[in-house]
Amino acid sequence: GNSVTQMEGPVTLSEEAFLTINCTYTATGYPSLFWYVQYPGEGLQLLLKATKADDKGSNKGFEATYRKETTSFHLEKGSVQVSDSAVYFCALTTLLSGGYNKLIFGAGTRLAVHP
């Protein structure tokens, strides 16, 4: 079945450090891949997406590249800020036989950035 595995948290970094949050997936067909972010006390927001192999999604300094050969979609940022502290969810969606999709989420990785 379809699944998403992401690195366990929490990840604790100092401001301006480099961030990587690993995400790998198992899916049939050709999934679209997403990173969602949940800031403290807020709802889930789409951070970035990639819909086909070798696509790079980017937003707010974050990037992730859809790697079909390694079934990965790792999230990176070159210099984190305190305001990036949040829980990050990797997710995939595949087109099901009924012509619709549903999101399959990883368990989430909490990031804490200290000044």
Added chain:
Amino acid sequence: GAGVSQSPSNKVTEKGKDVELRCDPISGHTALYWYRQRLGQGLEFLIYFQGNSAPDKSGLPSDRFSAERTGESVSTLTIQRTQQEDSAVYLCASRYGQPDQPQHFGDGTRLSIL
């Protein structure tokens, strides 16, 4: 409004009571999803609506859970005879257009069963 709206934002109730959670999707979004997020865990899919019909109810955990959608707009998720394990944040999302388009989430309803 501009985003997905859910109400109430918080609900505390006693075990055995029924609860009803509401979701107002973004206007024009035909697809609507309900998810559950238990403390410290990822999101579990509950149910999907396309228009007013629900082609996928596979994530509903038991027959105590039901959902409906009317007017291709508002959806309600009802939990009957609540149990403590129902405590979670219930999230609603809506989507416009093709299935690979992103889902837009509400802020959720935090449900606590005493």
